Amino acid sequence: MTPDTPRAKLRKRLYAVAATAALLGLADGIYLTVEHLTGRTAQCIASSGCQDVLSSKYAAIGPVPLAALGALAYFTAFSTALLAAFGHAGCRSLFALLIGIMFVTTLWLLYLQAFVLHAFCDYCLFSAGVTTVLAGIAIANSFLRQRS
């Protein structure tokens, strides 16, 4: 077994950070899903728009809460990041693709909050932050792979 190059080690560490960040996103998604399914609305801590955002028609696609889809996406991101960290080549592409979709969705949701609902939700902003971190890692890893 050949030792990892410094660049490969850095990539592994970035994937490990991504897996950890995805777990935070998963926890956020599960919490919002449960709140939705129990007919409650999470109370904001820093902002004041949680009720407006989480009660809006954009909070669910048919009977499925958007937060549940988010939790599923974060779980998949966690799994692919973990596998990629241990050298599964196929998972690197899957991770990058998934994070790309999640990031575009995040931008759309931020647009809805800012320009349609005129209200922001802490938990949604936290999720947006996590996805942005994941997107940064995906871009950094892609850059490191091209350079190696």
Next chain:
Amino acid sequence: MRILLPIIAAVLAIAVAAGLILYRYRMEPEPPPATPTPGPRPAETAIATPLSIETASATPIVASTPAVSTTPVAATPGPTFKYGRPGAEPPHFRGDASAPVVLEEFGDFQCPPCALLWPILEKLEHDYEKRLVVVFREHPLKAHRYARDSAWAAEAAGLQGKFWEMHDALYRNRAVWTVADYIGPYLNEYAAQVGLDLERFKTDMAGEEVAKRIATDQDRGQSLGVDRTPFVFVNGEKVPVTDFNEKGLRAAIDKALSAQPQPELSR
């Protein structure tokens, strides 16, 4: 690689278990608010919660006659609207139909901000008296588990001239029925409390008249760009979400009042 799969499976199991535990915890009934509704309460009677599983709270939930309440009978004409597609006619309104200011709310009985708005509107109705009429339009959101049932119940009560009584009962007891496993017994209990003919209520709940009224209100809401609840218009002007408080709504009402043509002074 094989060692990773148990880790992933464990994370999945922990996530599902955490979700289930949180779900069960959140399904515990909320204690009722200390002050269910503001304003004077001339007649108060205790409502017994219908299911034993939901009776954990010791404080009785209080029902009362609203301070300012006009339950329109089916033939009572309501205020007229010159904006958007028509909603259900006659609309459910409280106050004088010919009042200079019409506050129209699109609401969902399970929506938390709608429940927060309810006592504020009652206070405004009381304070503005004949200068303000408040209209409620149904806009049940799919996101809420019992929004549909509660809207249907309120409309079925409306067919017996008791819409506002059911409206108030639903908001007052929101903390109870929103976390129930089945809403049916609660709706029947509230129907009995407000004095409805229960058999007719159950029939109307499944009837076309109720469905038609709600669909018509939703169609009106759609024509006005209603995409969440509550959504409030004052004389056709959309009130921003940030003004869904007493101060903001008073400002909107006062502005609408000041825009009314003033009677000419006789010399």
